[in-house]
Amino acid sequence: xxxxxxxxxxxxxxxxxxxxxxxxxxxxxxxxxxxxxxxxxxxxxxxxxxxxxxxxxxxxxxxxxxxxxxxxxxxxxxxxxxxxxxxxxxxxxxxxxxxxxxxxxxxxxxxxxxxxxxxxxxxxxxxxxxxxxxxxxxxxxxxxxxxxxxxxxxxxxxxxxxxxxxxxxxxxxxxxxxxxxxxxxxxxxxxxxxxxxxxxxxxxxxxxxxxxxxxxxxxxxxxxxxxxxxxxxxxxxxxxxxxxxxxxxxxxxxxxxxxxxxxxxxxxxxxxxxxxxxxxxxxxxxxxxxxxxxxxxxxxxxxxxxxxxxxxxxxx
Numbered sequence: 001x002x003x004x005x006x007x008x009x010x011x012x013x014x015x016x017x018x019x020x021x022x023x024x025x026x027x028x029x030x031x032x033x034x035x036x037x038x039x040x041x042x043x044x045x046x047x048x049x050x051x052x053x054x055x056x057x058x059x060x061x062x063x064x065x066x067x068x069x070x071x072x073x074x075x076x077x078x079x080x081x082x083x084x085x086x087x088x089x090x091x092x093x094x095x096x097x098x099x100x101x102x103x104x105x106x107x108x109x110x111x112x113x114x115x116x117x118x119x120x121x122x123x124x125x126x127x128x129x130x131x132x133x134x135x136x137x138x139x140x141x142x143x144x145x146x147x148x149x150x151x152x153x154x155x156x157x158x159x160x161x162x163x164x165x166x167x168x169x170x171x172x173x174x175x176x177x178x179x180x181x182x183x184x185x186x187x188x189x190x191x192x193x194x195x196x197x198x199x200x201x202x203x204x205x206x207x208x209x210x211x212x213x214x215x216x217x218x219x220x221x222x223x224x225x226x227x228x229x230x231x232x233x234x235x236x237x238x239x240x241x242x243x244x245x246x247x248x249x250x251x252x253x254x255x256x257x258x259x260x261x262x263x264x265x266x267x268x269x270x271x272x273x274x275x276x277x278x279x280x281x282x283x284x285x286x287x288x289x290x291x292x293x294x295x296x297x298x299x300x301x302x303x304x305x306x307x308x309x310x311x312x313x314x315x316x
Contacts, residue, residue: 005090006031006045008138009109014103014122023103025087025123025129026067028078030054047142054083055147058126060102061086062177062258063093064265068257070153070309076282082289085130085142089122094277101263102156109162111123111187114194123150127167134249139311147171149293151285153258154178154212161196163236174203174285174293175240176252177210179230181218190221193237201243201292205281206231207252209271216269235314243292245303246314247284251275257282280310281306284312 031045067086101120157178217224256277260267292300
């Protein structure tokens with residue numbers, strides 16, 4: 001592959017009432033520069049045929065975190081042989097508020113419904129839109145939609161963990177700063193960790209200075225200063241038996257893999273970023289995806305021997 005990553009835009013019609021029913025996608029892909037007039041005039045580059053068709057990674061943002069915050073992370077993963085899709089979707093959050101959201105079916109997260117359907121119907125809408133994109137230039141045939149990974153940050157990671165098994169093509173899941181602890185406002189007892197709806201390997205990442213998770217403890221009926229880490233609890237209590245990894249990066253914070261926007265979301269709650277998590281976690285994510293999405297024997301060996309000097313790895 002050339003090492004060149006380009007991106008293009010697409011849209012997906014989702015649930016909701018117009019105009020709050022559309023997700024705008026940014027699709028990062030390995031490209032090749034041919035020096036044509038078409039490239040010069042349009043800025044559109046063809047996909048690199050060397051690794052096509054490419055497995056697809058759909059990444060869901062945290063609440064009120066724009067997809068551009070994940071550009072560096074998405075590019076780093078795409079450089080290792082994947083098409084990476086991020087998205088922005090403005091819709092109802094809760095209490096009548098509107099904002100950027102991966103799209104959550106709150107009723108699907110209540111005690112009488114959890115485990116019967118995805119909590120994030122947006123995932124299916126995005127996968128359908130990518131099927132359309134894969135049928136026309138410039139990416140015609142370049143996306144392998146039979147090999148899909150779901151990833152997410154914060155609430156985006158939570159809904160991925162709650163939804164993945166309902167999409168048969170999903171072969172790997174990863175998340176940063178996400179857990180399956182559920183809010184008491186939905187009718188669950190305090191401190192409840194829901195079983196993840198996954199049937200594939202999972203990689204969870206978290207920073208040791210995650211102030212946003214700590215600052216959200218009261219949502220779950222807990223004291224943020226005196227409780228077990230919800231991400232570790234998710235790893236030990238919520239995942240089925242399987243080939244799973246937990247990566248703790250000391251000194252990293254909740255926005256460790258993103259470029260936080262100080263005017264939006266809840267970065268003001270976060271702890272200090274004493275360590276840059278983006279590079280190490282992107283590298284680990286890429287190896288994880290190469291092993292479990294591409295099925296590379298060499299990647300499985302790399303994963304087993306991964307240099308964890310910047311993080312603490314726990315395996316299951």
